[in-house]
Amino acid sequence: MSEIRTKLLGLSGLAMMFAGLSYGQVITCANGVPANNAIRQEGETELVSDATATCSNTLTTNGTVNATLSATVTSKSVTPTSTYAGNTDAVLQVTYACGAPQPACGTGVATGTTVYAYYSGLTSGALIQFTGVVYPVGTFNVQVSNVRVNANASASPQIVETLQVIYTNTSTLLATVAASLTGENVGYALTSLTSALAQNSSNQNIFYGTTTSNIATCNGYPLPTSSTGTILPAWTLNVKEGFAGAFKTMAQEQGDLVGTLNGTPIGTSTQATEIQVAFTNIPSAATIYLPITVSSNFTTLSLQGTGITPLTTPNALNVLNPPGVVAFTPSGGAVTAVYVVTTNTGTGTTFSIPVYLTVAAGAAPVQTTAMTVAATYIPAAAVTGPQATIPTFAVSTVSPINTLTVTPCQTTLLFPFVTNASGFETGIAIANMTTDNLAKSGASSSASPSSGTCTLWFYGNVATAPAPYNTPSIGAYSSSQSPVYANTLTSMAAPNFTGYAIALCNFLDAHAFAYIVDNFGQSSGTAEGYVANAINGSNRTGADGGQGQ
Numbered sequence: 001m002s003e004i005r006t007k008l009l010g011l012s013g014l015a016m017m018f019a020g021l022s023y024g025q026v027i028t029c030a031n032g033v034p035a036n037n038a039i040r041q042e043g044e045t046e047l048v049s050d051a052t053a054t055c056s057n058t059l060t061t062n063g064t065v066n067a068t069l070s071a072t073v074t075s076k077s078v079t080p081t082s083t084y085a086g087n088t089d090a091v092l093q094v095t096y097a098c099g100a101p102q103p104a105c106g107t108g109v110a111t112g113t114t115v116y117a118y119y120s121g122l123t124s125g126a127l128i129q130f131t132g133v134v135y136p137v138g139t140f141n142v143q144v145s146n147v148r149v150n151a152n153a154s155a156s157p158q159i160v161e162t163l164q165v166i167y168t169n170t171s172t173l174l175a176t177v178a179a180s181l182t183g184e185n186v187g188y189a190l191t192s193l194t195s196a197l198a199q200n201s202s203n204q205n206i207f208y209g210t211t212t213s214n215i216a217t218c219n220g221y222p223l224p225t226s227s228t229g230t231i232l233p234a235w236t237l238n239v240k241e242g243f244a245g246a247f248k249t250m251a252q253e254q255g256d257l258v259g260t261l262n263g264t265p266i267g268t269s270t271q272a273t274e275i276q277v278a279f280t281n282i283p284s285a286a287t288i289y290l291p292i293t294v295s296s297n298f299t300t301l302s303l304q305g306t307g308i309t310p311l312t313t314p315n316a317l318n319v320l321n322p323p324g325v326v327a328f329t330p331s332g333g334a335v336t337a338v339y340v341v342t343t344n345t346g347t348g349t350t351f352s353i354p355v356y357l358t359v360a361a362g363a364a365p366v367q368t369t370a371m372t373v374a375a376t377y378i379p380a381a382a383v384t385g386p387q388a389t390i391p392t393f394a395v396s397t398v399s400p401i402n403t404l405t406v407t408p409c410q411t412t413l414l415f416p417f418v419t420n421a422s423g424f425e426t427g428i429a430i431a432n433m434t435t436d437n438l439a440k441s442g443a444s445s446s447a448s449p450s451s452g453t454c455t456l457w458f459y460g461n462v463a464t465a466p467a468p469y470n471t472p473s474i475g476a477y478s479s480s481q482s483p484v485y486a487n488t489l490t491s492m493a494a495p496n497f498t499g500y501a502i503a504l505c506n507f508l509d510a511h512a513f514a515y516i517v518d519n520f521g522q523s524s525g526t527a528e529g530y531v532a533n534a535i536n537g538s539n540r541t542g543a544d545g546g547q548g549q
Contacts, residue, residue, distance in 0.1 A: 021092050027135060029055040029142075031369055036185040039151050039381070040192040040244045044383040044393045045074045046151040049186040051144040052254050060103070060137045065092055065119075067132040071149040076255075077386035080263055085131070086120025089146045089266035096140040103136050118261050123386055134176035146255035146267050150383050152394035157189040157302035170438045179341035192246035195375040197401060198236035207404060208232045212250040212368075216508060218409035218434075218450040220361040223287070234357035235403055238276060238300075239375045245349035246340045247299065249272045253391055261311040273341045275301065276378045277353065281371045282330040283406060288515040297349040300404065301339035316462045325356065328532070362408045362450065380491065395536045409450060411510035412502065412535040418458070418514060419498040423525075427515040428501075429486040430454055434509050449476035451531050452483070452506030456492060459501015465518045469493065474505070503532070510534070 007326065032052030039046040053065065065210045067090075075088035096102050099111035121128040187433045195203040204211040208221065209232045213222055223231065241247050255267030279288060303326060339353075355373065377393035418426040434449045451473050459468045469492040475481035489497065501511065512532035519525030 004536055015403065019243075026128055029053045029057055030469055031182065031184055032141075032143075034079070034184050034186040034381055037187050037362050038190045038192075038246070039187045040246055040377075040393075041151055041157065041189040042192060042377055042393050042396070043391060044150045044381075044394050045076075045148045045387050045390050046187075046189075048147045048149055051147070051186070051204050051432060053142050054139065055135070055140050057135045057137055061135055063135055065121075065133050065134050065144075067082060067092075067121070067128040067130070067141065067144050067147065068306075069126045069128075069147070071151065071154045072126055072383070072385065073128055073147065074150050074383050074385065074387050074450070075128075075148045076266075076268070076390050077388050081262070081264065084120050084264040086122055088121070088122060088123045089255065089264070089268075090121050090128050090148075091145050091261060091266055092121060092212060093143040093145060093257065094134065094136070094140055095131065095143070096136045096138065098135065102138040104420065105406050106286035116343060120261060120264070127531045145257035145303055148255075148387075148390070150190045150311070154189055158185060160264050162429060182394075190243055190246075190416045192242035192377065192378060193225045194240045195373075196238050196240075197403070205235065205403075207235050212408040212497070213403065214405045215359070215364065215411045217366050217406050218362055218507065220359040221357065221361055223358040226436065231356065231358075233354035235373075237277065237279075237353045237355055237373055237375065237401075239353060241299075243349050245343055245344070245346040246273075247275075247301075248349070248391075249344055252344065270388070270434075271340070271391070273337045273359040273391065273465055274304070274378050276376050277337045277339065278374050278376070278400075279330075279335040279355075280370050280400065282334050282335055282357070283359055283364035283367070284330055284333065286357055286359040288328045288335050289358070290328065291354060292324045292326055294339065294351045294353050296351050297347045298343065299341070299346045299347065299349055299351075300343045300501075301351055302342045304338050304340045321532055345386065367406045370402035371404050372398040374398065390466075392549065409452070409506065409508045411505045412471045413454075413505065413510060413512045414533040414535055415501040415503070415512070415514050416530075416533070417422035417459075417499075417516070418489050418493075418501050419516065420493070421461075421498050423519050425517055426489040427457075427517070428492070429484055429515075430474060430505065430510060430512045431469065431502060432476050432483040432505075432507055432509070433508060435477045435483070450507045451481075454503045454505040454510065456501050456503045457496060458493045458499060458501050460497050462494060462497060462499075466497060474507070474510075476481055476507075542548070 030053060032054065037049060039048070073088070073090070075085060075090040078084065078089055082089055092116045095114055097112045098105035098109060098115045102114070105111055105113055117134060119130045119133055121130040130276075197387070199205055203215065207213050218528070236545040243266045245252070248267055250272040253269035253272060255269075258267035260266070277290070282288065290303065292303050303392045328337060347395065374396070375395040376398065379389055380393045380395045382395065383392055384500065413430070415428065418428070420426060432451065435498075453473050456471075471485050471487075474485045475483060477483040511534065513529060514532060515527065515529040517525055517527040
């Protein structure tokens with residue numbers, strides 16, 4: 001046997017029964033002291049602490065050991081053979097010091113040398129049964145190892161183990177309970193994986209360095225073309241290890257007793273802890289970039305799977321993430337990445353995973369359903385007994401985290417007074433300013449140049465409001481098109497109208513001017529003009545926050 005290690009685990013109600021048939025036999029046992037360690041509440045193949053007892057016997061005999069647990073046994077399944085009777089890798093170990101009064105030591109073995117005997121068991125439901133066990137005369141120790149349970153289905157987080165020893169009375173030949181021992185706490189199930197988005201000091205989620213949880217469709221968020229470009233993560237996903245040692249390497253996922261028994265491997269795991277990061281509702285034109293490795297407190301998560309290679313074209317992502325990033329293209333709106341634990345010092349930590357989402361301007365359609373992200377353990381399945389895959393977890397019921405939406409590029413403009421009654425006329429001019437340099441500090445507009453129409457609604461002194469008026473497409477400034485549309489109220493609405501108007505433009509950074517004149521068309525009169533208000537409301541998603549430039 002090799003690599004005997006003690007692991008965290010908890011079961012409830014572990015009962016050991018020793019049954020033997022021998023005249024004059026009397027067996028007494030006392031509880032060992034198991035560890036009351038933390039186990040993963042999400043786990044369905046969680047390793048419990050070894051059940052141990054110290055016993056004494058007056059006569060060497062054979063018997064049976066039953067280990068009964070308060071949860072379904074899910075130890076690693078194996079195929080029984082002629083030399084290995086068990087159907088799982090759960091193992092009973094019996095040890096004693098050879099030499100009188102106990103069995104003699106073998107040739108060349110010093111008196112007092114510890115002798116080990118191992119037995120495989122048959123598992124069914126919550127019971128593991130070890131048969132043909134030899135109880136040596138004198139003092140001996142028993143230990144049940146590699147016992148795994150479905151912690152997710154446990155009725156209580158506290159796992160209790162109770163030992164019971166049974167022997168056959170020599171006068172009645174009936175089974176007799178030698179001792180009913182007190183229950184022992186051997187583990188406690190705790191939540192071991194949680195996730196949340198990074199927040200600012202006001203507990204607001206951070207998206208692209210701000211708290212605005214949307215992307216304007218006409219802007220997108222393009223990937224910088226050079227390594228000196230600026231790029232911020234769309235959000236950062238913080239994955240928290242609930243307690244020290246919850247995230248395990250493949251070696252740490254192994255059982256307490258690892259090796260080969262009668263030709264059958266025991267105690268092995270099939271994989272390290274794997275954490276799936278799943279995205280949904282991602283625009284098909286978008287690309288998600290994730291770091292290949294994420295480290296915290298000397299613990300490392302690494303992306304796994306085919307095609308996990310870093311970007312080779314220099315860009316800002318490579319500079320920000322020296323270990324490299326990997327591009328993922330959505331399929332049916334979904335992206336799935338798997339991180340595997342490659343090192344863990346057992347300190348318990350939080351992993352911050354920056355999620356970079358880029359999409360070209362105008363490429364993502366408007367979507368009011370938020371993109372989501374969720375971090376869960378895999379593989380996940382409904383477990384009813386021994387398992388071939390170690391570890392296996394329960395199917396997560398945690399709700400995904402909502403992140404970004406894609407909003408239309410719109411500006412809402414308010415004209416608080418318009419009239420064409422009693423000889424007045426109102427002229428309205430709307431400008432598309434997505435190419436100007438009037439943003440803060442003289443910078444160019446952060447909105448991408450885009451064209452669009454405006455629809456004007458009129459509210460005023462008539463019983464039936466004029467029909468909405470749709471402008472032609474107003475283009476962003478260029479040498480071939482004008483960024484301004486101008487018209488009169490009479491041309492856009494009914495005559496003799498007095499009231500106000502609201503324009504909704506399908507592009508950002510729309511601004512407007514209204515000009516009211518008296519005696520329109522005459523040689524004399526009065527005139528007054530004003531700048532329309534850009535409304536900061538639910539319809540406004542402009543780069544300037546709706547305040548105008």
